[in-house]
Amino acid sequence: xxxxxxxxxxxxxxxxxxxxxxxxxxxxxxxxxxxxxxxxxxxxxxxxxxxxxxxxxxxxxxxxxxxxxxxxxxxxxxxxxxxxxxxxxxxxxxxxxxxxxxxxxxxxxxxxxxxxxxxxxxxxxxxxxxxxxxxxxxxxxxxxxxxxxxxxxxxxxxxxxxxxxxxxxxxxxxxxxxxxxxxxxxxxxxxxxxxxxxxxxxxxxxxxxxxxxxxxxxxxxxxxxxxxxxxxxxxxxxxxxxxxxxxxxxxxxxxxxx
Numbered sequence: 001x002x003x004x005x006x007x008x009x010x011x012x013x014x015x016x017x018x019x020x021x022x023x024x025x026x027x028x029x030x031x032x033x034x035x036x037x038x039x040x041x042x043x044x045x046x047x048x049x050x051x052x053x054x055x056x057x058x059x060x061x062x063x064x065x066x067x068x069x070x071x072x073x074x075x076x077x078x079x080x081x082x083x084x085x086x087x088x089x090x091x092x093x094x095x096x097x098x099x100x101x102x103x104x105x106x107x108x109x110x111x112x113x114x115x116x117x118x119x120x121x122x123x124x125x126x127x128x129x130x131x132x133x134x135x136x137x138x139x140x141x142x143x144x145x146x147x148x149x150x151x152x153x154x155x156x157x158x159x160x161x162x163x164x165x166x167x168x169x170x171x172x173x174x175x176x177x178x179x180x181x182x183x184x185x186x187x188x189x190x191x192x193x194x195x196x197x198x199x200x201x202x203x204x205x206x207x208x209x210x211x212x213x214x215x216x217x218x219x220x221x222x223x224x225x226x227x228x229x230x231x232x233x234x235x236x237x238x239x240x241x242x243x244x245x246x247x248x249x250x251x252x253x254x255x256x257x258x
Contacts, residue, residue, distance in 0.1 A: 076154030130236035131186035
């Protein structure tokens with residue numbers, strides 16, 4: 001009888017990885033730290049490169065502004081494109097009235113002075129418009145009152161000025177109602193119902209009736225009353241009780257100002 005051979009209860013699986021020892025763990029940690037260091041170095045190099053690029057862009061922008069100073073001042077379309085270029089590289093010509101851009105172009109004073117005119121115009125028209133006027137109409141009214149010695153303005157100039165005024169929490173802002181941009185000069189927040197009924201009135205010749213709204217927008221009487229009441233309180237609509245089709249609710253912001 002030959003010797004007895006004892007087989008292991010389970011053969012080792014050649015696909016199983018051995019657990020790393022202490023030396024292996026240290027090597028893995030060192031490799032991770034090395035990769036992290038390389039990552040930080042690459043990130044620092046990228047930031048430094050981008051900072052240098054932005055500085056070059058700013059310097060070129062300053063040269064461009066100095067060269068085209070008169071065109072920026074006199075041409076509203078060119079001025080808006082220049083302002084967009086500034087925004088793309090993080091330069092705000094309006095950030096400081098005493099800064100480089102104001103000294104070079106007077107662009108800060110231009111927008112702040114325009115903002116004052118916008119406020120005065122909106123306040124003067126509020127009894128007629130209820131504090132809501134289309135950007136197109138406001139541009140037309142402001143342009144009529146600017147003398148030939150003053151710089152021409154565009155709707156984009158008005159938007160830029162209002163954005164600066166809005167920071168002060170003055171209630172002035174631009175809201176889109178349908179396809180039209182409206183300038184709001186009252187602190188009341190217009191919700192989707194207000195925008196919907198004004199948009200519908202625009203399609204209906206400037207006014208609505210309760211019947212028209214309930215049939216077109218499928219609103220309940222309670223929802224309609226709530227919406228009309230707030231707009232009436234803010235003088236954003238006029239009520240004509242002698243309308244041919246019953247009581248009509250007119251929106252002065254939608255009519256052409258004479």
